[in-house]
Amino acid sequence: MNGIHELRVQASSGSYVIRIGNGLPETIDKTLEEFGWSKKTPTMVITDDTVAALPWFQQLRSTLEMSCTRMIAAAIPAGEQSKSLEEAARFYDLAYTAGFDRDTWILAIGGGVVGDLAGFVAATYMRGVSFVQIPTTLLAHDSSIGGKVAVNHPKGKNIIGAFHQPRAVLYDVSTLQTLPEREFRSGLAEAVKHALIADVSLWQWLAEHHAGIRERNLDVLAELLYRSCKVKAGIVERDEKETNERALLNFGHTFGHAFETLLGYGTLTHGEAVSIGMVAALALGALLNEHSQSLKEEVENVLTSLSLPVRLPIPIDANEAIELMRKDKKARAEQLTFILLQEIGKAAIRIGVPIDSAKVALQAVAKER
Numbered sequence: 001m002n003g004i005h006e007l008r009v010q011a012s013s014g015s016y017v018i019r020i021g022n023g024l025p026e027t028i029d030k031t032l033e034e035f036g037w038s039k040k041t042p043t044m045v046i047t048d049d050t051v052a053a054l055p056w057f058q059q060l061r062s063t064l065e066m067s068c069t070r071m072i073a074a075a076i077p078a079g080e081q082s083k084s085l086e087e088a089a090r091f092y093d094l095a096y097t098a099g100f101d102r103d104t105w106i107l108a109i110g111g112g113v114v115g116d117l118a119g120f121v122a123a124t125y126m127r128g129v130s131f132v133q134i135p136t137t138l139l140a141h142d143s144s145i146g147g148k149v150a151v152n153h154p155k156g157k158n159i160i161g162a163f164h165q166p167r168a169v170l171y172d173v174s175t176l177q178t179l180p181e182r183e184f185r186s187g188l189a190e191a192v193k194h195a196l197i198a199d200v201s202l203w204q205w206l207a208e209h210h211a212g213i214r215e216r217n218l219d220v221l222a223e224l225l226y227r228s229c230k231v232k233a234g235i236v237e238r239d240e241k242e243t244n245e246r247a248l249l250n251f252g253h254t255f256g257h258a259f260e261t262l263l264g265y266g267t268l269t270h271g272e273a274v275s276i277g278m279v280a281a282l283a284l285g286a287l288l289n290e291h292s293q294s295l296k297e298e299v300e301n302v303l304t305s306l307s308l309p310v311r312l313p314i315p316i317d318a319n320e321a322i323e324l325m326r327k328d329k330k331a332r333a334e335q336l337t338f339i340l341l342q343e344i345g346k347a348a349i350r351i352g353v354p355i356d357s358a359k360v361a362l363q364a365v366a367k368e369r
């Protein structure tokens with residue numbers, strides 16, 4: 001794989017490379033060898049049925065099949081509903097029946113759903129085997145780094161999971177050319193989040209490269225991924241297991257995860273839910289005098305210009321949303337916990353936010369009647 005950008009994540013449990021480039025389908029075997037894989041490694045490829053049908057995936061699969069002596073490949077149905085224990089169980093069965101041992105490598109080829117599920121299987125099969133993240137959505141620049149792997153509980157996002165870092169992250173930007181427009185836009189929400197919480201220069205860069213991003217210029221996309229991955233990698237290095245600073249990566253997610261669960265998994269994409277969630281968090285921040293109302297409006301305008309939603313598409317019950325948010329993974333003793341901005345590039349954790357304030361913020365993103 002030709003690398004355009006490369007960075008290393010030095011997590012406390014291990015270090016690994018994020019390579020952003022092109023040419024992966026033709027060179028996947030040689031590239032994996034650089035990271036310790038061999039042709040005899042029991043290799044399980046996990047993807048989804050949309051990705052499995054794409055020409056570049058078929059090329060990648062045939063490159064692997066020609067060199068790998070022990071390989072299984074299987075696809076989940078595309079979509080958030082596949083992030084389930086039932087789907088994970090299918091892969092345990094496949095691997096165990098094939099006699100795959102602790103030397104197994106799992107290759108997660110797809111978006112965040114595939115990455116989270118395959119990573120969860122890798123974290124738990126035989127108490128942990130190696131895995132490689134091969135992200136193919138824009139959003140997956142976020143999900144492929146940092147080792148948060150999980151499946152959903154019917155009543156809560158990512159409730160069943162682990163921290164399990166990949167051996168490498170291999171990002172072929174040309175795969176982003178086949179991404180549907182809605183999914184492409186969704187991925188921008190997490191890049192905006194990274195800029196807002198920690199990198200004012202990324203915020204300015206996003207404004208300057210708006211056209212190149214929308215046109216999917218591959219050099220611009222490679223740089224966008226590099227800059228955004230750098231923010232995430234830095235935070236993960238400093239706080240791998242989310243004892244403190246890593247929680248900032250949850251900006252927009254206390255609300256966003258509640259919206260995804262309440263509306264039914266897959267109704268909103270994760271990126272859309274985060275976009276609306278960030279607006280709700282900004283409404284809350286303005287209400288609690290963490291920042292000005294004009295900051296909320298500035299971010300809302302940028303999200304709108306990127307064609308991201310800033311209001312819920314259907315009404316929700318505020319009390320149900322509050323109950324879900326009280327059970328958020330960041331919350332202790334069911335105290336409402338949010339990440340709020342202070343200014344562009346700076347965020348903080350706020351614990352014990354009053355329910356009434358959170359309800360006002362929910363009202364700010366409610367479906368307009």
Ligand SMILES: NC(=O)c1ccc[n+]([C@@H]2O[C@H](COP(=O)([O-])OP(=O)(O)OC[C@H]3O[C@@H](n4cnc5c(N)ncnc54)[C@H](O)[C@@H]3O)[C@@H](O)[C@H]2O)c1
Nearest residue numbers: 050078111112113114136137139142143148175178179270
């Ligand atoms: N672990 C983390 O740190 C982390 C971070 C952010 C998000 N997430 C999780 O990631 C998930 C969302 O990921 P996502 O937005 O990538 O969704 P996704 O994995 O569902 O992919 C979106 C859609 O794009 C299709 N697709 C993927 N690559 C394609 C390509 N190159 N060309 C054409 N179609 C392609 C998929 O089949 C799917 O239909 C959520 O479950 C979210 O919770 C996890």
Ligand SMILES: O=C(O)C(=O)C[C@@H](O)[C@H](O)[C@H](O)COP(=O)(O)O
Nearest residue numbers: 142146148157158246249250253329
């Ligand atoms: O990596 C992190 O930490 C994040 O919070 C990144 C989020 O974008 C991502 O959606 C993550 O899966 C949320 O984690 P959770 O712990 O709130 O489930």
Ligand SMILES: [Zn+2]
Nearest residue numbers: 142190270274
């Ligand atoms: Zn997210």
